[in-house]
Amino acid sequence: MATKVHRAAKADARPLPDERLKEILYFLKLARYFDERMEALYRQGRLPGAIYSGRGQEGTHVGVAYALEPGDSLFPTHRDLTAQLTKGLDLKRVMAQFWGRIDGYTRGRDGNSHIGDWYGAKTFTVMSHLPIAYPVAVGAAWAYKRRGEPHVAMAICGDGATSNGRWHEALNWSAVFQLPVVWVVNNNQYAYSTPNEREFPVPTIAERAAAYGMPGVRVDGTYVLEVYEAAKEAVERARQGGGPSLIESVSLRWRGHAGHDPATYVPKDLLERYMAERDPVRTYEEQLLAWGVVTKEDVAELQARIEREFEEGHEFALASPFPEPGDVTKGLWVEDGYWRSEPGRGGGTEAG
Amino acid sequence: MTTATVEAGAAGHGAEPRGKRTEDGQATYLVAIAEALWEEMERDDRVYLLGEDIGVYGGAFKVTEGFLDRFGPDRVIDTPIAEETIVGMAVGSAMEGFRPVAEFQYADFMSSGFDEITTVLARYHYRSGVPLPVVLRGPSGGGVRASSFHSINPEPWFAHAGGIKVICPAFPADAKGLLKSAIRDDNPVMFLEHKWIYRRIKEPVPDDPDALEPISVARVRREGRDVSVITYGAMVHKALEAAEELERAGISAEVVDLRTVYPLDEETVLRSIEKTSRALVVSESYRFVGIGAEVAATIAEKAFEHLDAPVARLSPPNLPVPFSPTLEDAFLPQVADIRTAIERLSAW
């Protein structure tokens, strides 16, 4: 498959202070470790439900989410848990969610990466239907513009989801109203088993931006700083009143669509090439070592911290109770108050 | 409450190959459905399949595994993720004489094609006289820890649309015979395959490629004297289990499997009530404006003089299907709930 991905031209320039560069490394390595461990637990039959691995796409997820400010909102999909972690989800509550426990963000009402935290990290609670959150991001972005608030909405979806009508509706609308929104497409080259050429007939998704009257760029999703810089530019343009943008970030889905899928339809040499040459976590780690931003010892320490956090999260999840069966009907209506105790929720409705 | 069991990896996706019939001719529901599709494709060149990941991958649950090799890409079409156009394509090609069978990866995603289904497919023939022999099929239902967006029972939405027949089979042989009838039917048919049944239930299935099961004919799955349990889909299996248990306690429950939920076979239902005088309606679709509500209303309206007790209903509340095992188990009618409801009715 021809992917016109390219290395960042400015690979020598450091776009961020060292501390923030290190933080990016933390999120990349956390995502990778979490993904690998959760898959192992799933295979051992110790994790219920489904898993949707984001491995190989960490550069995209961390790069775009890291460009957001706390007041900006994120509208992700099943594949984008790493972006949500970068935006500020608490690992403990994430893990409680995977195990169907009361301390999960959905309080056991949903599982795995169908997660979100509107009142904290400001992320939309993922729904499966693709790309169902794109039109919703239009509404959030409109609200920021209407109130004159300096916030931006960012929505992510996969390459396959761009085939769906609402993707096009959302882009068109956002440009007509010049809304502060950034549209991200995580092009991991496969939509379940369907390759790019069976989803769209144009060479790139980015070029579609022209048809909607907005800027569009295609970036190398395996190089986090390239993704970050493109996202930062789009986010700040939106914040300044410059309207929407489209970012296509290209990488490869290293694992199957979900935990059960061996993905034999992905050519072996393509996968091997990406794993050997385009590993977003290793590439960035080597970059920071070369720049002297971190030492080998720093990296080992970071890894140890991540493993500790994972263990703590796992213990927290397993110690968290299952929801009470008698509470099954609670939380449908605002008035029963079931959700009022959610951190950051502050009782009542935002609007009311 | 930390004792609930969780089924790891049970989100309902089909990891393994579809499998085959056993030596003695038994087939799973999954295999029976594949056989129906295969035989109808062999029989009629106008029949073709379309859907997401159905060709190269063989479908999310492997229903169409091997079909691409046999029938080629003109008859087994991998589509973009575009449900409105999947339905539109089916309708347009049906107008031109094809007989499309569209797969939805999960019945949940039928909502993404809602307008083409409820506006075009359901209403076209009544205003134009142009037949639309379209089958929409997909895995529905819960009980597999797959949560809100992979567990829906959408049959009330589409039964309500008016111009679409809605089939929810519970057994492999019924699934095969009814799907074949659906494909040969000149009207739009929605065929909902309960994913909990796919690999769990196995039975002998006819070989004869012309063995059909009639649409809109219910079937008494178990004879009984005291109470009629009217149900369909996965709940048939739970009802049968409850009836089995109660037999030992001296209560005789009859189980009626609707098989088609729209248009409804009222006659079989009413005949059963005449015999038992007590009705329990169990559905996995929502209670409010659900299939069970309609069946209960029909019984109340047309069999009132035969009833010895008020019609009872068991259905989930109108809520998103929750993920956590404690919540999903509380949400779905369980064997014990059905048993208790039958006992209560039989005490009248």
Ligand SMILES: Cc1ncc(C[n+]2csc(CCOP(=O)(O)OP(=O)(O)O)c2C)c(N)n1
């Ligand atoms: C409207 C809709 N149809 C079908 C599905 C089933 N489905 C889940 S993920 C997926 C593939 C998605 O591919 P892509 O958009 O490229 O995202 P990725 O999973 O690769 O991140 C499909 C078809 C869905 N979630 N929503």
